[in-house]
Amino acid sequence: MKTKGTKNNKVNIITLGCSKNLVDSENILTQLRGNSIDVVHESKKDDASIVIINTCGFIDNAKQESIDTILRYADAKESGAIDKLYVTGCLSQRYKDDLEREIPLVDAFFGTNELPALLKKFKADYKHELVGERLVTTPSHFAYFKIAEGCDRPCSFCAIPLMRGKHVSRPMEELVAEAKALVKKGTKELILIAQDLTYYGLDIYGKRDLADLLKKLSDVEGLEWIRLQYAYPSQFPMDALDVMAERENICKYLDMPLQHASTDMLKLMRRGITKHRTIELLNTIREKVPGIALRTTLIAGHPGETEKDFEELYDFVGEMKFDRLGVFTYSHEDQTHSYSMADDVPAELKQERADRIMELQEGISLELNKKKVGNTYKVLFDRKEGGHFVGRTEFDSPEVDNEVLVDAKATYIRTGDFAVVKITGASEFDLHGEVVK
Numbered sequence: 001m002k003t004k005g006t007k008n009n010k011v012n013i014i015t016l017g018c019s020k021n022l023v024d025s026e027n028i029l030t031q032l033r034g035n036s037i038d039v040v041h042e043s044k045k046d047d048a049s050i051v052i053i054n055t056c057g058f059i060d061n062a063k064q065e066s067i068d069t070i071l072r073y074a075d076a077k078e079s080g081a082i083d084k085l086y087v088t089g090c091l092s093q094r095y096k097d098d099l100e101r102e103i104p105l106v107d108a109f110f111g112t113n114e115l116p117a118l119l120k121k122f123k124a125d126y127k128h129e130l131v132g133e134r135l136v137t138t139p140s141h142f143a144y145f146k147i148a149e150g151c152d153r154p155c156s157f158c159a160i161p162l163m164r165g166k167h168v169s170r171p172m173e174e175l176v177a178e179a180k181a182l183v184k185k186g187t188k189e190l191i192l193i194a195q196d197l198t199y200y201g202l203d204i205y206g207k208r209d210l211a212d213l214l215k216k217l218s219d220v221e222g223l224e225w226i227r228l229q230y231a232y233p234s235q236f237p238m239d240a241l242d243v244m245a246e247r248e249n250i251c252k253y254l255d256m257p258l259q260h261a262s263t264d265m266l267k268l269m270r271r272g273i274t275k276h277r278t279i280e281l282l283n284t285i286r287e288k289v290p291g292i293a294l295r296t297t298l299i300a301g302h303p304g305e306t307e308k309d310f311e312e313l314y315d316f317v318g319e320m321k322f323d324r325l326g327v328f329t330y331s332h333e334d335q336t337h338s339y340s341m342a343d344d345v346p347a348e349l350k351q352e353r354a355d356r357i358m359e360l361q362e363g364i365s366l367e368l369n370k371k372k373v374g375n376t377y378k379v380l381f382d383r384k385e386g387g388h389f390v391g392r393t394e395f396d397s398p399e400v401d402n403e404v405l406v407d408a409k410a411t412y413i414r415t416g417d418f419a420v421v422k423i424t425g426a427s428e429f430d431l432h433g434e435v436v437k
Contacts, residue, residue: 010038059333145191191229208237227251261275329347379421388405422436
């Protein structure tokens, strides 16, 4: 075992949780590098003396992973394998006092908006001139692009406002400047993220201004794909659909977490929408943007969910045939409105309901994928894995959606390049194809 003092003052950043956390880690990375500090992101080598863990506090499983990671590096500090351990992010924001008491080996805990304080531990200054000059940790051809922070929605089950605060939109000119800087570095795809994209602009422009932002980003020369994730269904800005339909570099893709379909459950969840209005919205989206791929996320086992509510959700999924779908089992989060309700759906039943939905979705996905066989699509290639080059169509986001596999023996494709691919085979969550040009 290595002892203290045997390593240089190299910093390793560990990121847990969602893509929004990844962007925060990239900003930490950018600021430290800008202060001439040797820093890496998730290094595979055991050569860093300082570790920063960017935690997630979203649901039970994510919180446990964050705690386990902190404890692992706390043990490493105690054994002398590392010298300093700092913790930031959502879990740290929400449970800072408890964590300080329970894990005293951590040198300091920071909240989600305390980057300047974290930098002071390195005798580093927050360099405002680096805003928009973010270093990405993803493959250079795509980047997650956070357009706002926080959330003003009152969803009963969600602790994100407790960890991220109120919604704060980033100014449009700042976003356009960052997009241009990323494109200069080779970024071809921007994946727009926020707790709620549809709220964008309301706080600084007095109106929902996602449509105008999309136009300005779409005009950035060299930007080939713009993808929208995390759109809220209630009060959706319909003018954004017109921009999606008319601009070729805006992907026909929308990630809209619906959480449920039963009107009774949507009311309990404080979602501000009914089943009828949800169906109307989905039909309008498909009408205004023909061929759009819709991704959604659902919750199984929220307090009060009856068998009737679940069957209504199950039938809704079967009828709407989402292109992409994920399911969480409900997590009873303290300080949320739902926490005041009895967590009355047993864990086994929550999982059984989630599994039933995913089994249904698997069949839907296979059915939709089979319809793609024989068609050609523009594909962006992310990596080579095993004997295949692996890419995505405009209908797929990295890591969570379908992938297109091309035999590496048949052709050569550079990572980050586009190619036109004819689909020759389909499974539940993957497509196989051959490059035609």
